[in-house]
Amino acid sequence: MNQQIFESGYAAYQTGDWAAAAMTLSQAKGEGEVSGKTDHLRGNALMQLGRYAEAADAYSEALKDTEYGMVGALCTNRGRALVASGKLREAVESLNMATQDDSYPTPYKAYMSMGGAYRALGDIRSAGIAYRNAAIDEANPDPSTALRKLGSCFMDLGRPGDAVESYRTALDFSSNAREQNSIYCELALAYVAGNRMNEAVEAFSNATADGTLILTPEARATYDAARNAVAARQGERRNSETDIFLAAAGYGNYAIDPLDPNGDGTGNLMPNPEDTGFFSVSEEEIVNDDRERRRGRGGRVFLVIFIILLLLAAAAGFAYYNGFGWPMQESVVEDVFAAKTNGESLDKYVSTSLDDGTRKQIEALVPTGATVSVTGVKRAMSTSEVQANATLEEGGERTYNITLVRDGIGWKISSFEPAFVSTSGSAVADGATTESSSDQQAETAEGEQAAPATEAEPAESEQPAEASAEEAPAE
DSSP states (O other), X not given: OOHHHHHHHHHHXXXXXXXXXXXXXXXXXXXXXXXXXXXXXXXXXXXXXXXHHHHHHHHHXXXXXXXXXXXXXXXXXXXXXXXXXXXXXXXXXXXXXXXXXTTOSOHHHHHHHHHHHHHHHTOHHXXXXXXXXXXXXXXXXXXXXXXXXXXXXXXXXXXXXXXXXXXXXXXXXXXXXXXXXHHHHHHHHHHHHTTOHHHHHHHHHHHHTTSOOOOOHHHHHHHHHHHHHHHHHTTOOOOOHHHHHHHHTTTTOOSSOTTSTTSSSOOOSSOOHHHHOGGGSOHHHHHHHHHHHHHHHHHHHHHHHHHHHHHHHHHHHHHHHTTOOSSOHHHXXXXXXXXXXXXXXXXXXXXXXXXXXXXXXXXXXXXXXXXXXXEEEXXXXXXXXXXXXXXXXTSSEEEEEXXXXXXXXXXXXXXXXXXXOOOSSSEEETTEEEOOXXXXXXXXXGGOOOOXXXXXXXXXXXXXXXXXXXXXXXX
């Protein structure tokens, strides 16, 4: 192997120049040579470039170097590349091989990718088994993600009771408030599916308590249905917002039953003349009394309108401060992908504060024909961050980190980047770090086979989040 070419390719790899790394490392080996380290690094770089089929071939070449080892890591990465390439059955075989490597310290990563592959194949039961194995792996630092996906499998299998237990266990392992809100929402839907409406209402209340989780229209409709079902069982009618406003303004606060004004249970709809003096009043008194009633009613109507306006203003201010607007960040991201596919100009979605070069760069990065789904939103008053997964027209997936800035009451894009790993001093893959210092180079990446002190061991995977929809972005 040409060590000088390898060193050049490895230097490009460490700085995140994936194209240069892939090209240079491919030239480092001679004909017929095997070098697990070289092909491992080359595969990682190709994954970053979205060239998944080539990456899978590179990992296959690395597996031919029996002295290099790291079978579990290489098979996991190859499986992810095959998933992204649409070769799902081959991916399952490779990921199964990864779990058979007793020296592989993090088999949960293979199980998570395997669950995604099985779901894509429509084998929900096998997907659930894979997610269960990922959840019980002691090396898994975040079993809540696997448990949520297991709960989703149970829901698809028509087993809401088991889904409830999965989501409740996921809550025990989750400490992130936003994630807990999402889990509570999923738990509530499982309760509804199991006709456990009281528990569903409580779970929905927990999900929305801090105001950071915005329910989808479907979840909101389910929440309302659950509350109405509980009210119906209790023989009550849940007051609408209009009822509440009217009650605050003095309407409906009857001390007695208006259908039984005497309070004697007789059911008489009209009070007795002797009790009320209604028939002894003069016409002038009746007219004056009517005027007073109209004046009082007008004041109450004004009060109702004033209260409504105050509440709307407060709600608008709260929503603006917490990063809400119209259109929402999710809509802007979805619309910009649709506009690119339809051949429309992206100008109305991109911030006018950007220079022409940056605007053109953003337009070039938006893929054509992609199907996008928003997987995360971090809202703030003036700047928001959105993470979106795009299923590419040519196959595979890619994750994008998108920054939006406030534009009036709406949002416009100011930054649009593929979700690559950090390149600030180290190249990171699949949770492992490849250090550049000579002392750290002697350590094993993620506890896997140690490398010579002069070289850094390839991290388990330099794969971006888009290589598998089931994986979180690399650390």
